[in-house]
Amino acid sequence: MTTKKKTTNNTVYTQEVRERCVSRDTLPAKIGALFLSLIVFANASYSIAQSTTVRFIDANGKTVAEVQAQSQNKQVYLPVNAVKQVIDPATTHQYNHPRQRLTLKTKDRQIRLQIGRPTVSIEPGAETVTLSTPPILIAQQPMLPIDFFTQLLPILNDVEVIYNSSLNRLQIRPKGTLTAVETNGSQDLVIIVDPGHGGPDDRGCAGSTGILEKDIVLTLAKQLQWTSEKHGIQLHLTRQTDTKKTHFQRIQVAKQNRGQLFLSLHCNTSFSPYQKGIRIYVNNPKGQLRFPSTTKPALTGQRLKILAQADYLKQSKDFADALQTELNFLTETPIQIIDLPLLPLSDAYMPAVVLELGYLSNVEDLEKLSNAEYIVNIAQAITRAFQRYISSIASTQL
Numbered sequence: 586m587t588t589k590k591k592t593t594n595n596t597v598y599t600q601e602v603r604e605r606c607v608s609r610d611t612l613p614a615k616i617g618a619l620f621l622s623l624i625v626f627a628n629a630s631y632s633i634a635q636s637t638t639v640r641f642i643d644a645n646g647k648t649v650a651e652v653q654a655q656s657q658n659k660q661v662y663l664p665v666n667a668v669k670q671v672i673d674p675a676t677t678h679q680y681n682h683p684r685q686r687l688t689l690k691t692k693d694r695q696i697r698l699q700i701g702r703p704t705v706s707i708e709p710g711a712e713t714v715t716l717s718t719p720p721i722l723i724a725q726q727p728m729l730p731i732d733f734f735t736q737l738l739p740i741l742n743d744v745e746v747i748y749n750s751s752l753n754r755l756q757i758r759p760k761g762t763l764t765a766v767e768t769n770g771s772q773d774l775v776i777i778v779d780p781g782h783g784g785p786d787d788r789g790c791a792g793s794t795g796i797l798e799k800d801i802v803l804t805l806a807k808q809l810q811w812t813s814e815k816h817g818i819q820l821h822l823t824r825q826t827d828t829k830k831t832h833f834q835r836i837q838v839a840k841q842n843r844g845q846l847f848l849s850l851h852c853n854t855s856f857s858p859y860q861k862g863i864r865i866y867v868n869n870p871k872g873q874l875r876f877p878s879t880t881k882p883a884l885t886g887q888r889l890k891i892l893a894q895a896d897y898l899k900q901s902k903d904f905a906d907a908l909q910t911e912l913n914f915l916t917e918t919p920i921q922i923i924d925l926p927l928l929p930l931s932d933a934y935m936p937a938v939v940l941e942l943g944y945l946s947n948v949e950d951l952e953k954l955s956n957a958e959y960i961v962n963i964a965q966a967i968t969r970a971f972q973r974y975i976s977s978i979a980s981t982q983l
């Protein structure tokens with residue numbers, strides 16, 4: 586369901602000023618009104634509020650609501666009406682101007698806030714929540730900080746919320762999808778994460794700032810291991826340090842640990858500085874099943890090997906889909922999944938996917954991949970993809 590509603594703050598404000606101008610039709614009053622609007626203008630330019638859009642999306646990436654918001658001092662604020670759109674359509678609100686108190690009434694709760702104060706109280710239950718940013722007034726209208734939604738939504742509705750500040754996206758999903766997976770044995774799925782390259786001779790590609798692919802993917806792999814373990818998913822890394830590993834050694838790690846899913850991490854580079862974005866490659870060995878027309882394909886060892894790997898194609902695609910859904914949350918343009926015979930994975934007898942995190946030859950991608958916060962976000966998205974994949978396996982086994 587998509588509902589669109591635009592904030593009327595600006596219109597309300599302009600109307601107020603206009604009414605003031607019309608009702609007092611004397612010269613001093615006109616000058617007064619002009620003076621007043623100049624002061625307001627000066628104030629407005631002092632603490633600049635810029636309009637922006639916040640998109641609320643569901644667990645599958647579908648837009649639930651798009652809300653016109655204001656950003657001021659690097660914080661995003663939403664109009665009170667947004668509560669109607671995303672929490673409860675029956676919400677009513679009262680704002681007491683002199684006392685600057687705002688009361689929101691949903692079906693079964695009352696939420697009390699005060700402008701400039703971080704404390705929110707919820708009745709019944711006398712629960713209080715301290716927001717990291719208090720609500721403020723913009724153009725005389727009470728505005729709720731984004732924290733109101735990230736911190737209160739999980740309390741009011743049984744949901745979890747993740748916020749992508751660079752894209753102003755808020756994802757609301759049923760509780761449990763971000764926390765530990767249910768103990769039904771399926772979380773014992775053995776996942777191998779392979780940070781590409783390593784060692785002094787194999788640095789992978791490099792960005793103009795000197796940052797190296799081998800370091801980015803290792804940092805991410807370690808972050809991913811930490812995040813996944815926190816959610817009950819064990820990972821095996823093919824390398825823990827900046828060391829050289831052959832393809833054979835990487836596959837050995839997978840085999841020794843009886844891996845059931847192989848995720849290889851890389852970065853891209855291109856001659857074109859415009860080429861950018863995440864790519865997901867699915868290991869599809871059948872894509873390369875080409876034999877010279879003169880020779881009849883025989884069931885050689887090589888061909889058997891290819892056929893054996895093709896058995897994992899569906900699972901590889903399922904995991905790639907899960908990755909795509911979760912990573913799309915972090916990007917402006919939808920991520921592509923590309924089927925390719927992936928030679929480095931030709932001996933991995935398990936579902937296998939290569940994730941190319943971005944182009945180090947592109948300024949935007951380079952900046953993102955050099956940012957520690959972005960790496961944490963990517964690690965969280967991949968962890969959620971693991972959870973999504975694990976629960977899809979669990980549901981087909983029922």
Ligand SMILES: [Zn+2]
Nearest residue numbers: 781789851852
């Ligand atoms: Zn690479």
